[in-house]
Amino acid sequence: MTTFQFLRRLIMLRPLLYVGNALAWTVIYLIPIAPGLITQQFFDSLTGSDSLKIGTWGIIALLLAAALARVAMIYVGCITDVQYRFRMSMILRRNLLGHVLKQPGARAIPVSPGEAISYFRDDVDQTEEAVSWSVDVFGLTCFAIVSSYILLKIDVQMTLLVFLPLVLVVTVAQLATTRLQKYRAASRESTARVTGAISEMFGNVQAIQVAGAEDRVIERFRRFNEDRRKTMLKDKLLGETLDTVFTNSVNLGIGLILLLAGAKMRGGSFTVGDFSLFVYYLTFVTQVISNVGKFMTYFKQMTVALARMTELLQGAAAGVLTRRGKLVLAKGSRPAAEASDPAVAREPLRALEVTGLSYRFPDTGRGIENVGLRLEGGSFTVVTGAIGSGKTTLVRTLLGLLPKDEGTITWNGKPVEEPGTFFTPAQSAYSAQIPRLYSDTLRNNILLGHRDNDGELARAVHDSVMEYDVAHLQQGLETVVGPRGVKLSGGQMQRAAAARMLVREAELYVFDDVSSALDVETEQKLWERIFASRGNAACLVVSHRRAALAHADHIIVMKDGRIESEGTVDELLAASETFRELWYGDERGKDGRVQQD
Structure with a gap:
């Protein structure tokens, strides 16, 4: 999509509002035609050559009327401009965010969160x-056409000698906007790096402290800031220089008029x-001329903004940005999705079948290949295997968090x-391998906007074996857990993530290594409670821990991205060397990290 096509599509998002705004500002820019003619008559009246013959007070009244009319139209124009700008920018941000949210979780944004914020804020602005x-350009162009016609009728030579040099000066200055576009792109990139660095530092405070890397991180941040200062200074300096040329062109024009008008006035062909x-x-x-120059500058800068926003779309058509749709502005006008969205209607699970599921990571070529499985309602299936065997990739591809290359999924x-849209509550609930908590209360981290109906929160806390922890937290469920849950232990974070999943009733619960940081006793309680309370819901669990394997109705053993074998514990102990290594390795305490809460 070209920049001009993008501009046209943006206009067509709200065409009536845009036209209304354009008409309002066209009238605003045309109104000064009248005061100019009235002023001409006033000065001619001093020499008795005016044609209106309405006297000084009549001329003053007309000037006041024109001024009041322009003030009133500016008020109207401000309203239409704000209304249009707000709606257009909100539609752009909504479409950007909507596209990001529909992407598989692992590929939602190609940049850091801090840089993405820069895209949403600066490029949309x-x-x-x-x-x-x-x-403004349309309105001012209309003014230029009308005023040029009037001035040419008065004196063609004077008009051409005054305005042609100005056009040349501004045109030469306008050529510099190509460099301005380059500086603006560099400024945007450096700002995005700074914002991204801030996000990374705040998100990895503990890792930085443990590594003793505070000085190096600060020095890196200082370099980013210095680059940003230099690029922004170039951008600002060139922009101000161009503004100065555009602004002072008025003074140049007045000087030319003074030089040329004297001789004509002496000859009687030019009046005061x-x-x-x-x-x-x-x-x-x-x-x-100045505003056309500014518009061309903004237009070129919009080219940079379009390229950056298109980058955020990750290959999707740029038309996504200008997709039409209802813009909900009133607070409370959107009903809760749980109550109104037919897409979340719960359909009891009888059988989930996966055939030929494949996904390869573009950078490494690793992933899963031709995976097939079947889950029945009420079943407890465990996916196990060595590190890097494809367990997490399997469940993330199944849930649509990674885009499958091949394969079919049936419910x-x-x-x-669309697995990413379908596998959400109330069809399924998911707890990721790495818990993601917010700097909020434990209650809000578990609920995440979900209503606590009929004691669901209390049951979820119990089923995730958190009741003892909650009782000993200083403020219980109202305790603020800090950024990324830093005030909780690893086991508490995993169980809080499990409680977040269990509070949402679903037909399929997917646990990705949710017990790796738990002691044996707590893990045993966790699976026993989940097993007892899940009803007819199916569980798909990624784990190599014995407590989970012992509860399994069916076990899938992964190796090198494929299913090596599957069956019950006894069947796999008899037939699978990989499973025996995992089982007896766990018995000897070689199952990886075991962190006491």
Whole structure:
């Protein structure tokens, strides 16, 4: 999509509002035509050559009326401009965010969260400015056409000698906007690096402290800031230089008028009123040139913004940015999804079948190949295998958190076309290998906006074996856990993530190594409680721990991205060397990290 096509599609998002805004500002820019003519008549009246013959007070009344009319129209124009700009920028951000949220979790954004914020904030703002200035250019162009016609009728030579040099000066200055576009792109990139570095530092405080890397991290951040300072200084300096050229072109024009008007006035072909009209219109005509220059600058900067936002789409068509749709603005006007969205209607699980499921990571080529499995309602299936065998990749591809390359997934015999959209509550709930907690209360981290109906929170806390921990926290469930849950132990974080999943009733619960940081006794309680309380819901568990394997109805052993073998514990102990290594390795205490809560 070209920048011009992007601009046109943005205009068509709210065409009536855009046209209304353009008409309002066109009237605002055309109104000064009248005061210029009135001023001309006023000065001509001093020499008795005016044509209105309404006297000084009549002229003053007309000037006041024109001024009041322009003030009123500016008020209207501000309203239409704010309304249009706000809606356009919100639609852009909504479409960007909507696309990101629909992507597989591992590929949601190609940059750091801090850089993504820069895309949502700065690039959308830059686009908003360009579209808004297109309205000003249209209005000022209309003014330039009308005023040029009036001035040419008065004196063609004077008009050409005054305005052609100005056009040349501004055009030469405009050529510099190509360099400005380059500086603006560098400024955006350096700002994104700084924002991303801040996000990374805040998210990895403990890792930085443990490594003793505070000085190196700060020095890296200082270099990013220095690069940002230099690029922003170049951007600002060139922008201000161009603004200065555009602004001072008015003074250049007035000087030319003074040089040329004297001889014409002595010859009687140029009146004092004509002189005042030229000076009055000069400000607005040069403003036209200046604002057209600014619009061209914004337009080129929008090219940079479009490229950056398209990068965030990761290969999707740029048309995603300008997709039409209802923009909900009123607070409380959107009903809760749990109550109204038919997509979350719960369908009891009878059988989930996966055939030929494959996914390869683009960078490494590793992944899973031709995986097939079947889960029945109420079953307890464990996926196990050595590190790097593809266990986590399997469940993430199944749930749509990674985009499958091949394979089919059916729920009760019906194809699942969009796993990432389908496998959400109330169909399924998922607890990731690495818990993600927010700097909020434990209650809010578990609920995440879910309503606590009929004691669901209390049951989830009990089933995740957290009741003892909650009782001994200083403020219980109201305890703020800190960024990424730093105030909790590893085992508490895993069980809080499990409680978050269990509070949402679902037909399929997916646990990805949720007990790796638990002691043996706590892990045993966790699986016993989940096994007793899950009803007819199926469980898909990634684990190599004995406590989970002992509860399994069916075990899948992964190796090198494929299913090596499957069956019960006894069957696999008899037939699978990989499973025997895992089973007896766990018995000897070689099952990886075991962290006491």
